[in-house]
Amino acid sequence: MDVIERWSGRYACLLQSALRLGNEQFAAHLGIAVRTVATWHADASVVPRREMQQLLDTAHERAPAAARQRFALLLAKERAPVDSTPPGAQALRVAIAVVVRDSDVLLVCRRDDDAAGITWQFPAGVIKPGGKAETTTVRETLDETGVHCAVRQHLGNRLHPVTGVLCEYFLCEYLAGEATNSDAAENIDVMWVPRNSVPRFIPVDTIFPPILAVLEEQT
Structure with a gap:
């Protein structure tokens, strides 16, 4: 075995x-x-x-x-x-929310056994078959962080360079709610981070270029 x-x-x-x-x-x-x-x-x-x-x-x-x-x-x-490429990776779609509030961006810290494996990323969720990416974006952000948001713009999509998953990226506007870790089973923390500080949490070479363009605005 x-x-x-x-x-x-x-x-x-x-x-x-x-x-x-x-x-x-x-x-x-x-x-x-x-x-x-x-x-x-x-x-x-x-x-x-x-x-x-x-x-x-x-x-x-x-x-x-x-x-x-x-x-x-x-x-x-x-x-x-x-x-070596995960079979069926392109069939799986994930909605990723880039939620902005003034000059800050919302990030979540994923839980892992090893401290070195802890990763910061944008709120995200799997898009169910037949589901709408925009709806998933808003719902998963609320479920993970307690933050209400609205989709402002579709930033594009790509196969993620690390996971090979098809990601749909959305720029979202903050509406209401305090940022809290609403999914302690999967996440360690949730926080607002200044736009120009995001590369300190997420390797810049893995950030979708249109997101970098958004982060550079008003900084």
């Missing part, structure tokens, strides 16, 4: 596929929130917390023999150099 030394979002999704479970079914199987499973799909490189690692270990160990065999095949294919 293949042993996973450290589960990532991608490996967790491979296990889900091997078990042939939908997001809701897989979440129920592990006893976790559906939102957590969606996060794994949105960010293949994310490393689940220690307790999540244990849940995934148990699910893998207790999986039927046929499911373990499917997982081994998927894992071998994933690790093969000729197939």
Whole structure:
């Protein structure tokens, strides 16, 4: 049986596929929130917390023999150099909100086991099949941060250089609400950051160029 030394979002999704479970079914199987499973799909490189690692270990160990065999095949294919790009990455769409309030921008800090793996990013959420990107942007921002916002402009889209996920970027206007960490299971902190300080939190070479243009305005 293949042993996973450290589960990532991608490996967790491979296990889900091997078990042939939908997001809701897989979440129920592990006893976790559906939102957590969606996060794994949105960010293949994310490393689940220690307790999540244990849940995934148990699910893998207790999986039927046929499911373990499917997982081994998927894992071998994933690790093969000729197939290093996550399958189906382009089919997954994520809405990303660049929420501005005067000269500040809203950021969230994702939770991780290792301090070095903690990442700051803009509020984001998976766009469900048939769902509207704009609606997802507003809803996920509120769910994650407690901030009400309105979409002002579609900044464009791209395949994320790290995750390979198709991202839809929206410039949003702050309406109301105090920035709070409303999703403690996934995030460590939420804060308003001066526009010119964003590159201190997010590597500038990974920021979508149209966002950089917005950040440079009025700074």
